[in-house]
Amino acid sequence: xxxxxxxxxxxIVDIEPNxxxxxxxxxxxxxxxxxxxxxxxxxxxxxxxxxxxxGDAESKYLAGLGIARQRQAIVDGLRDxxxxxxxxxxxxSSKDVMDMVLVTQYxxxxxxxxxxxxxxxxFVPHGPGAVRDIASxxxxxxxxxxxxxx
Numbered sequence: 416x417x418x419x420x421x422x423x424x425x426x427i428v429d430i431e432p433n434x435x436x437x438x439x440x441x442x443x444x445x446x447x448x449x450x451x452x453x454x455x456x457x458x459x460x461x462x463x464x465x466x467x468x469x470g471d472a473e474s475k476y477l478a479g480l481g482i483a484r485q486r487q488a489i490v491d492g493l494r495d496x497x498x499x500x501x502x503x504x505x506x507x508s509s510k511d512v513m514d515m516v517l518v519t520q521y522x523x524x525x526x527x528x529x530x531x532x533x534x535x536x537x538f539v540p541h542g543p544g545a546v547r548d549i550a551s552x553x554x555x556x557x558x559x560x561x562x563x564x565x
Contacts, residue, residue, distance in 0.1 A: 517550040 432440075497512045 514550050516554050521549055 493513075493516060494514065497509045500512045501507055501509055
């Protein structure tokens with residue numbers, strides 16, 4: 416037994432596994448990388464959708480603020496016009512002034528519809544009674560809106 420040697424450690428520098436083993440290891444690495452790439456792509460698409468939705472929501476919010484300010488400016492202008500007209504033309508009531516403003520708005524709207532190249536046909540009841548009806552409907556709508564807010 417004295418001729419026996421004990422091997423304690425050896426350095427292996429070049430391993431050459433079977434071709435099938437190499438192919439399987441490469442497929443495992445490829446599948447893992449594809450899985451990571453798919454997760455990253457899905458996460459990027461999710462972030463894009465979230466950012467798009469946030470931008471859309473912000474745009475709608477700002478548009479709403481703009482419309483609210485525009486309407487407030489119209490109301491303020493109408494109030495000032497009614498007061499000025501009532502003071503300068505004796506015997507007129509605020510209702511008379513508002514009817515005149517509504518009729519003016521009505522004719523301006525008809526003019527814009529007629530001048531627009533995008534409109535094909537618009538049927539609007541028109542005649543002496545129709546303008547009065549429209550003014551009445553607008554006034555009723557404003558009154559209902561103010562009562563709903565109260």
